[in-house]
Amino acid sequence: MDWAALWLSLQLAAWTVAILLPVSVFAGRFLAYRQFRGKGIAEALVALPLVLPPTVFGFYLLVAFGAGSPIGAAWAGVFGQPLVFSFEGLVLASVIFNLPFAIQPAQRGFESIPLALREAAACCGMRPMTALARVELPLAWPGVVTAMVLCFAHTLGEFGIVLMVGGSIPGQTKTIAISIYDRVQGFDTAGAGAMAAVLLVISLTTISVTFWLSARFGRRFT
Amino acid sequence: MALQVDLQAMSPIPLNVAFEVQAGQILALVGPSGSGKTTVLRAVAGLFTPKTAKISVNGAVWTDTAAGVHLPVPARRIGMVAQSYALFPHMTAAQNVMAALGHLTAPARLAEALRILALVDLHDLANRHPAMLSGGQQQRVAVARALARGPQVLLLDEPFSAVDRPTREGLYEGIRSLRTVLNMPVVLVTHDMDEAQMLADTVVVLQAGQVVRAGLVADVLVDPLALRSIGLAEVGATLTAVVVAQEDDGITRLMCSAGPLFVPRIEAAIGTTLRLRVQAQDVMLARSRPEGISALNIVPVTVVAVRGGDGPGVLVELRAGNDRLLARITRRSGENLGLAPGVGCFAIVKSLSSTRVVIAAQNLPV
Numbered sequence: 001m002d003w004a005a006l007w008l009s010l011q012l013a014a015w016t017v018a019i020l021l022p023v024s025v026f027a028g029r030f031l032a033y034r035q036f037r038g039k040g041i042a043e044a045l046v047a048l049p050l051v052l053p054p055t056v057f058g059f060y061l062l063v064a065f066g067a068g069s070p071i072g073a074a075w076a077g078v079f080g081q082p083l084v085f086s087f088e089g090l091v092l093a094s095v096i097f098n099l100p101f102a103i104q105p106a107q108r109g110f111e112s113i114p115l116a117l118r119e120a121a122a123c124c125g126m127r128p129m130t131a132l133a134r135v136e137l138p139l140a141w142p143g144v145v146t147a148m149v150l151c152f153a154h155t156l157g158e159f160g161i162v163l164m165v166g167g168s169i170p171g172q173t174k175t176i177a178i179s180i181y182d183r184v185q186g187f188d189t190a191g192a193g194a195m196a197a198v199l200l201v202i203s204l205t206t207i208s209v210t211f212w213l214s215a216r217f218g219r220r221f222t
Numbered sequence: 223m224a225l226q227v228d229l230q231a232m233s234p235i236p237l238n239v240a241f242e243v244q245a246g247q248i249l250a251l252v253g254p255s256g257s258g259k260t261t262v263l264r265a266v267a268g269l270f271t272p273k274t275a276k277i278s279v280n281g282a283v284w285t286d287t288a289a290g291v292h293l294p295v296p297a298r299r300i301g302m303v304a305q306s307y308a309l310f311p312h313m314t315a316a317q318n319v320m321a322a323l324g325h326l327t328a329p330a331r332l333a334e335a336l337r338i339l340a341l342v343d344l345h346d347l348a349n350r351h352p353a354m355l356s357g358g359q360q361q362r363v364a365v366a367r368a369l370a371r372g373p374q375v376l377l378l379d380e381p382f383s384a385v386d387r388p389t390r391e392g393l394y395e396g397i398r399s400l401r402t403v404l405n406m407p408v409v410l411v412t413h414d415m416d417e418a419q420m421l422a423d424t425v426v427v428l429q430a431g432q433v434v435r436a437g438l439v440a441d442v443l444v445d446p447l448a449l450r451s452i453g454l455a456e457v458g459a460t461l462t463a464v465v466v467a468q469e470d471d472g473i474t475r476l477m478c479s480a481g482p483l484f485v486p487r488i489e490a491a492i493g494t495t496l497r498l499r500v501q502a503q504d505v506m507l508a509r510s511r512p513e514g515i516s517a518l519n520i521v522p523v524t525v526v527a528v529r530g531g532d533g534p535g536v537l538v539e540l541r542a543g544n545d546r547l548l549a550r551i552t553r554r555s556g557e558n559l560g561l562a563p564g565v566g567c568f569a570i571v572k573s574l575s576s577t578r579v580v581i582a583a584q585n586l587p588v
Contacts, residue, residue, distance in 0.1 A: 123295060
């Protein structure tokens with residue numbers, strides 16, 4: 001059992017969720033409420049990581065984060081170390097490839113709030129942030145929580161992109177999914193099996209929570 | 223305190239509406255679906271801005287497109303009751319009311335919410351969620367929430383459409399009695415002429431975003447041609463009467479300014495003031511007091527006007543004491559009776575069962 005890899009994966013997932021929580025709420029809310037030119041394209045861009053093969057996505061991120069790219073150069077200029085093959089680079093990649101998981105469920109959650117309720121909040125004198133806290137989030141939170149649960153589970157399990165952008169540096173970028181692959185390559189079936197079981201339990205738990213929440217979502221207030 | 227509204231737009235519907243409502247007055251916006259009633263209400267609330275709009279309340283400008291003024295919705299002190307009520311489903315009745323009490327300190331909100339809920343007779347149900355309330359109770363929570371802001375304007379968007387008739391008539395009473403307590407302009411959107419007549423002082427009739435008729439309820443609603451041409455229902459008139467006796471045979475004796483009236487038992491205390499709605503089609507006319515007739519209610523009246531269109535019917539406007547009555551009769555009958563302004567005759571309210579009697583207020587302002 002590679003505890004360092006599991007701990008790294010948990011850290012990566014936690015950072016991803018922490019960064020994506022506000023993104024989930026505000027981008028999901030924006031896409032749910034606003035009609036604008038190019039909304040279809042924006043939604044397609046958000047959904048892109050769902051359909052793009054992880055190695056392809058990882059390849060583009062690797063190129064974008066590399067020292068030769070403006071992003072990679074700027075990062076190296078500010079922090080004095082390269083973005084690729086670093087934990088920070090991994091977090092950034094993780095945030096990007098989790099965007100559809102972060103935004104889409106939250107968007108569905110906000111879309112489920114009738115316009116009349118949002119207007120009633122305004123008519124009650126609530127400014128937008130008050131309405132968000134007191135009316136919208138209490139009604140849309142299962143969508144947001146579902147988003148965060150999916151991001152967490154998905155980050156633990158992601159393999160292709162992590163390998164492309166992070167390599168496999170123990171304690172730095174070697175996540176549990178990559179560690180499992182390494183163990184299999186090294187004929188350590190028992191170790192791989194133990195870690196795979198841990199991932200299975202975590203995934204099963206998170207997806208159960210998601211289903212339970214969406215069932216609860218449907219039943220509330222009726 | 224007054225609300226002044228002047229709106230023009232070409233889309234989403236052509237709109238050309240202007241009106242003014244004084245404090246303590248109820249203005250009914252009536253018209254068929256799609257005539258722009260709700261759009262006008264939303265413009266006052268700031269939820270929609272027509273191309274050209276000027277809306278002011280007590281002299282303060284809320285919207286003025288020419289000057290680029292648009293007060294944000296939360297900054298407008300309005301009380302809005304939406305058609306669906308739009309109660310917050312995750313909050314109890316009391317919390318719904320407290321949601322509109324943002325101007326008070328947190329500790330003061332609960333007491334104030336309970337006080338307002340008591341005003342609409344709902345203090346017992348303060349801890350219920352909307353899903354656990356009946357339609358009529360939800361409507362009253364919505365009214366309580368609308369009043370909680372201490373609004374400068376009360377906006378009611380078909381507030382009675384989602385409840386059944388009997389419940390509705392109880393709610394009318396609630397609105398009318400609140401009106402005497404609250405001194406603010408009220409705009410009521412409805413497609414129900416009865417409702418407009420029972421509740422409103424003035425009326426604006428809209429069709430396709432244009433004002434067809436506007437004026438005092440009593441003046442506008444006697445013109446059946448204007449109303450029928452836009453697909454609105456049969457008109458009637460209202461009599462104000464006081465309960466004077468509950469008689470042994472199940473009849474309640476009322477007194478209106480033109481004389482006594484008898485109706486099947488109304489559960490109301492003696493001295494209660496009622497508004498009786500008498501539909502024009504339920505009134506017959508006779509030149510002399512008819513004898514040997516089953517109808518109990520025969521009222522001496524004077525003809526004010528005979529209005530007719532191209533059809534075979536005419537609408538006779540009558541003065542009954544201090545009240546007005548309407549009778550729909552055929553043109554031929556009108557000619558046979560020699561009806562003309564100033565002629566005295568007797569109105570026979572022919573069918574009590576179809577004469578809807580509505581308890582509109584415990585204490586009408588006199």
